[in-house]
Amino acid sequence: MEGKTEDEMLDIESASSGSFNDDSDDEESVVPEIDDGVNLEEPLTEEEIQDLISELLEVESKAAEAQEALEEESLSKVEIEVRQELKQNLQAEDLETAVADEMAAFKEEWEAVLDDLETESAHLLV
Numbered sequence: 001m002e003g004k005t006e007d008e009m010l011d012i013e014s015a016s017s018g019s020f021n022d023d024s025d026d027e028e029s030v031v032p033e034i035d036d037g038v039n040l041e042e043p044l045t046e047e048e049i050q051d052l053i054s055e056l057l058e059v060e061s062k063a064a065e066a067q068e069a070l071e072e073e074s075l076s077k078v079e080i081e082v083r084q085e086l087k088q089n090l091q092a093e094d095l096e097t098a099v100a101d102e103m104a105a106f107k108e109e110w111e112a113v114l115d116d117l118e119t120e121s122a123h124l125l126v
Contacts (some may be wrong), residue, residue: 005085010098016097018115029066055124056124059117059120059121059124062113063114063117063121066113066117067108067114068113070107070110070111071117075106075107078103078106079103082099082102082103082106083099086098086102
């Protein structure tokens with residue numbers, strides 16, 4: 001693109017990227033809208049603050065429980081219990097497969113609970 005001026009190069013780049021905007025006619029479209037409603041909210045009452053804190057503490061407590069359930073030591077205990085229960089009806093490879101399936105389901109369930117609680121906690125902090 002030798003021989004082109006800098007302005008011509010910018011025009012070509014803008015046209016090819018589809019990002020050329022003619023701001024002279026519509027300056028309002030460039031300025032993002034600001035939600036003034038956010039600034040007009042009334043402050044929370046002491047009771048509402050206490051309720052939010054209580055709810056957050058409850059969610060955090062449940063999240064700690066879920067994290068504990070997913071720790072290696074807790075998983076080992078659950079696996080022992082599952083194995084004892086299943087060995088009454090299953091043996092060898094069937095037992096191992098059933099234990100693995102039960103443990104996978106157990107971990108998946110607690111991971112989902114933990115994800116939900118972390119999301120809820122994040123929403124409470126906003």
